[in-house]
Amino acid sequence: MHRIGFVGLGAMGSLMAKNLLAKGFAVAGYDVRPEAGAALVAAGGEAAATPADAAAGADALVLMVVNSAQAEAVLFEAGALAALPPGSCVVLMATCPPGAVRAVAEKVEASGRKFVDAPVSGGTAGAGAATLTIMAAAPPAVFASVRPILAALGDKIFHVGERPGQGATVKTVNQLLCGVHIAVLAESFALAEKAGVDLELLLEIMSGSSASSWMLKDRGPRMLQDEPEVSSAVDIFVKDLGLVLEAGRDLKTALPLAAGAHQMFLAASGADHGRADDSQVIRSYRALNGRKT
Amino acid sequence: MHRIGFVGLGAMGSLMAKNLLAKGFAVAGYDVRPEAGAALVAAGGEAAATPADAAAGADALVLMVVNSAQAEAVLFEAGALAALPPGSCVVLMATCPPGAVRAVAEKVEASGRKFVDAPVSGGTAGAGAATLTIMAAAPPAVFASVRPILAALGDKIFHVGERPGQGATVKTVNQLLCGVHIAVLAESFALAEKAGVDLELLLEIMSGSSASSWMLKDRGPRMLQDEPEVSSAVDIFVKDLGLVLEAGRDLKTALPLAAGAHQMFLAASGADHGRADDSQVIRSYRALNGRKT
Numbered sequence: 001m002h003r004i005g006f007v008g009l010g011a012m013g014s015l016m017a018k019n020l021l022a023k024g025f026a027v028a029g030y031d032v033r034p035e036a037g038a039a040l041v042a043a044g045g046e047a048a049a050t051p052a053d054a055a056a057g058a059d060a061l062v063l064m065v066v067n068s069a070q071a072e073a074v075l076f077e078a079g080a081l082a083a084l085p086p087g088s089c090v091v092l093m094a095t096c097p098p099g100a101v102r103a104v105a106e107k108v109e110a111s112g113r114k115f116v117d118a119p120v121s122g123g124t125a126g127a128g129a130a131t132l133t134i135m136a137a138a139p140p141a142v143f144a145s146v147r148p149i150l151a152a153l154g155d156k157i158f159h160v161g162e163r164p165g166q167g168a169t170v171k172t173v174n175q176l177l178c179g180v181h182i183a184v185l186a187e188s189f190a191l192a193e194k195a196g197v198d199l200e201l202l203l204e205i206m207s208g209s210s211a212s213s214w215m216l217k218d219r220g221p222r223m224l225q226d227e228p229e230v231s232s233a234v235d236i237f238v239k240d241l242g243l244v245l246e247a248g249r250d251l252k253t254a255l256p257l258a259a260g261a262h263q264m265f266l267a268a269s270g271a272d273h274g275r276a277d278d279s280q281v282i283r284s285y286r287a288l289n290g291r292k293t
Numbered sequence: 294m295h296r297i298g299f300v301g302l303g304a305m306g307s308l309m310a311k312n313l314l315a316k317g318f319a320v321a322g323y324d325v326r327p328e329a330g331a332a333l334v335a336a337g338g339e340a341a342a343t344p345a346d347a348a349a350g351a352d353a354l355v356l357m358v359v360n361s362a363q364a365e366a367v368l369f370e371a372g373a374l375a376a377l378p379p380g381s382c383v384v385l386m387a388t389c390p391p392g393a394v395r396a397v398a399e400k401v402e403a404s405g406r407k408f409v410d411a412p413v414s415g416g417t418a419g420a421g422a423a424t425l426t427i428m429a430a431a432p433p434a435v436f437a438s439v440r441p442i443l444a445a446l447g448d449k450i451f452h453v454g455e456r457p458g459q460g461a462t463v464k465t466v467n468q469l470l471c472g473v474h475i476a477v478l479a480e481s482f483a484l485a486e487k488a489g490v491d492l493e494l495l496l497e498i499m500s501g502s503s504a505s506s507w508m509l510k511d512r513g514p515r516m517l518q519d520e521p522e523v524s525s526a527v528d529i530f531v532k533d534l535g536l537v538l539e540a541g542r543d544l545k546t547a548l549p550l551a552a553g554a555h556q557m558f559l560a561a562s563g564a565d566h567g568r569a570d571d572s573q574v575i576r577s578y579r580a581l582n583g584r585k586t
Contacts, residue, residue: 082361112533114435119503121503121504122502122503123503133498133501133503156501156502158498159488160494160498161513166488166490169485169490172484173453173481173484173490173495173504174499174503176480176484177477177481177506179542180477181474184469184470184473184477185470187469187473187549187550187551188470189466191462191465191466191469191537191546191548192466194545194546195459195462195544196454196459197453197462198453198454198461201451202453202463202466204451205428205449205451205463205467208449209383209414209426209467210414210467210471210507210508211467211469211471211474212506212507213470213505213507213509214502214503214506215503215506216470216506218503247484251487251488252487253582254554254581254582255480255484255554256480256557257476257477257480257554258477258480259551260306260553261550264549288547289546
């Protein structure tokens with residue numbers, strides 16, 4: 001596989017497309033924002049005018065769109081699936097509900113194309129450094145055929161199952177832990193600041209104790225800022241924890257901590273902080289409990 | 294400071310007292326179990342017949358008892374405070390609610406003695422190796438005066454504030470994060486097993502992803518066993534998350550995730566798993582949701 005169509009050149013997708021270029025793939029990229037296409041051209045790629053143009057002649061079509069509705073629109077309404085050569089492969093890397101992934105896969109495979117369910121974890125930092133974790137589900141031969149693409153984007157490539165939806169399930173579980181870890185960090189900081197504890201020192205102590213988490217080290221410093229740079233927005237976890245709860249409903253599984261965390265992100269979004277860095281879920285706790293002044 | 298009274302020669306306290314002896318302090322130790330005093334004598338210390346005897350003539354009185362009720366009994370009922378020379382220092386290292394620590398500190402300081410709120414983290418391993426994390430709150434001069442004692446017991450000594458209760462708050466925040474991290478891991482595994490995902494592979498993936506936590510790496514492997522060795526029991530988190538919620542009540546701070554996690558540990562204890570390894574909080578989720586068979 002050499003020629004890649006890439007739809008969704010957002011915060012992560014633009015970095016991933018550049019990593020494919022850096023590894024020698026030819027990339028035709030499409031995004032609703034024309035400036036994203038221009039940036040890809042500047043990096044040595046090709047800007048496609050439509051999703052179908054990105055898919056035409058491609059060995060694989062990578063979708064790094066926002067959600068499953070966009071993936072369906074790109075494939076089935078904007079004509080990308082029809083433009084993709086038969087036998088080529090759709091690689092869905094967006095975070096989608098497992099049930100939606102199964103439905104998309106069914107239509108793609110019925111059309112004579114292959115399908116890989118391959119969501120990622122690692123955020124913009126992982127996307128930029130090509131150190132994403134990729135949780136791929138596909139028949140072994142199909143997985144093997146796209147492995148070089150995945151290896152250009154991440155360094156922790158897992159084949160989690162053969163059936164579409166299994167990658168999405170693992171990603172869902174990942175987001176459950178990530179979302180709750182961020183919210184509980186905010187909960188702990190909210191308690192500590194009410195007690196008058198120095199939060200910088202607290203973060204240093206927790207970073208080296210049994211209370212540590214990847215999210216504590218990553219989001220902790222930004223949680224201590226009032227207007228931090230946005231690495232990933234509150235609304236992303238409103239969506240992702242929503243997907244977690246949807247998976248729980250599908251499987252008839254109660255998820256009390258995920259549900260609680262979702263409410264806190266939702267409240268932050270409702271208070272007009274949806275575009276703030278997700279560390280700012282702490283604002284929900286401050287609104288709930290009052291901030292020590 | 295040279296002469297230390299030490300009350301509470303349990304699993305951790307006995308190791309801590311020996312570390313003080315090894316650093317050249319004179320230690321008079323007391324424990325309700327006489328054999329603990331005998332072991333201290335064998336290590337070069339002195340066995341006190343009562344808490345008051347341990348405190349008599351001491352430069353500092355270290356309390357490594359089970360809870361704040363025991364600390365109060367030792368100081369105010371068994372006469373240790375009255376026996377402690379005026380100007381000497383009480384160092385409370387047990388895990389206690391911040392409000393209780395403040396109340397004890399007030400009575401100690403009103404009597405003309407000094408007080409250091411200095412809970413620890415690191416378990417028996419840290420106690421034995423003198424690598425405890427110590428979260429101390431005291432006025433700077435008082436903290437400086439007991440630093441040699443703390444440095445004999447741990448290697449991560451933090452001065453977290455000047456007011457009693459601030460050390461206990463940091464320890465409380467630590468336990469809040471630890472308890473929720475264990476419970477949410479159980480929640481995520483319960484969802485994944487309902488979806489038919491391979492939990493061993495899932496744990497491997499999460500260990501290297503943004504979903505990782507110290508607890509995931511430590512408790513995760515035991516959570517996949519049905520009857521794991523007990524490292525720390527479910528009932529310890531029933532107690533510790535109870536202290537977290539008590540701190541929240543004192544500070545009028547809602548802690549929804551800690552409250553949810555506490556319920557899951559409590560349910561595990563109620564189902565007669567209180568002495569099982571704390572990873573077995575997953576049994577609460579299985580009881581709640583049914584386990585895929």
